[in-house]
Amino acid sequence: MSALGLPLVPLPELPRARRADWSGSGFTLLSAIAAGLIVLMVVVILGDVALNGWATVTWEFLAGAPREGMTKGGIFPAIYGTLLLVVLMVVALVPFGVGAAVWLHLYARQDSWFTKSVRFAVHNLAGVPSIVFGLFGLGFFIQFIGREMDRAMGLDVVWGQPALLWASLTLALLNLPVVIVTTEESLRTVARDQREASLALGATRWQTVRHVLLPQALPGILTGAILAVARGAGEVAPILFTGAAYFLPFLPKAPTDQFMELGYHVFVLATQSPDVDATRPLLYGTVMVLLALTFLLNLTAILLRSRLRARLLGRG
């Protein structure tokens, strides 16, 4: 008898859930192997680089310039060039990318053919191989814009040659889709009621973007920038024709100077050296510095992002 004084009617027994069948456990095993392989590959690569590069990375290596046909000396010019390149790229990339995303998300008429073609272009741009960006940079920035600038200013050849400026703009172009897509995505995650709250208080559309939407979308925008920086620091193809130099006896001082870059330096050490065995330790050291630099840039951005997130959630 139940508590209500009614007889309990026994229910027919349910079929037992089949906890594990053969195909299920097989699939689990396959996923585990795949996941394990990834970890293994990372460990092998990082381990190899660290073991062989460790001894090379000294203060002299970090602060010195290459000597004796790149078989001795350091990589300071390449580190300096990479940092400059990435910073210039971010400066050019973020305002353009965020601006485009804000326009696409808030101002563009979603059903117009122009908006649709911009979206189409952004998504296709993301699929273009990086070497094509390099060629585009050479053709557009250097041979068209640079040369026209020289002609207009009556200069000999100042702007119309490979340079730090053109290389960073080419890299910015390469990463533009990433920033546009991640920014638009994070603008979309800002709840509609936040936007409405701002507008209902008599804020203009621009004030709403500036004071409500962008601050809340900032962690997402940073994610885009992180991806761009990580990719930008390691990408060689786009800068190959647009500004990276094999070897320079001086550091770049103006945006029109050429520069040395870590990724390209790795390529040079690995393929262009007269004595491969002599340069091998330098090669390992350079790869280690490149990885560490990328990792450091990422880490900074991730820490910044998590602080911003905490502030948005009302903690901290």
Added chain:
Amino acid sequence: MTLDTSQPPPVHGPRPTLPEREALEGSLPPAPTRLAAREFNLYYGTHHALKQVSLEIPSGSVTAIIGPSGCGKSTLLRSFNRMNDLIPGVHLNGHMVVSGHDVYAPGTDVVELRRRVGMVFQRPNPFPKSIFENVAFGLRMLGVNDRAALSPRVEQSLRRAALWDEVRDRLDRSALQLSGGQQQRLCIARCLAVEPEVILMDEPASALDPTATVRIEELILELKGRYTIVVVTHNMQQAARISDRTAFMLQGELVEYDDTRRVFTSPREKLTEDYITGRFG
């Protein structure tokens, strides 16, 4: 839900009986109209969401808009401050008048309109900023950035929203740490700070617990007179408790609009009676 229509609905404080009220109102000049819809139609694409709606809302009153889900009550509310402009595919005709200005006339300053016609939403939506900055937001957007000028206004708004005593020593804490009911009162304070004439409230208590709901209702009664308030609600007792006038909407049409007392005791339309006695909805 059923409502005993033989008994007057519960109200705050003693209230004049219907004949008394009619006598009173007859002797006073009618309050000027603050909001008016005139043969207003609104379409979402091909869906006809508001059909020939006409109503006049007197200054300083509390008006409740009731009706089943999807009847167009929120759409009507959001038409007063043109929040429907944000939705693609909306088109409309007819007139919507706020303080004598046709808000859909070309050349209307929508930003100024929205400052004068404040809005409180269904879910409390404070910004992820401090309590102070939430209330100061609208003022900052008007170009007031001096803390000395902001502080008294922030305090006054929080006092009017009956929140000051609870938050006075933590104005710089995040607004997201407040409870749901406090957040909603903060949203009301935020809206009061820019000195609106009208406050539109879209089911302001539906996401809150009963205690917080009572506080919001009390607040509405306190704000009445100084502001013209329009409240969309699906809670008929709430409409009866707080409003002077009630509009009943059904499928985009304004079925009945009259003194709250009359709508709940002797509605003219059979549909209204069926709805408030719980026969559908």
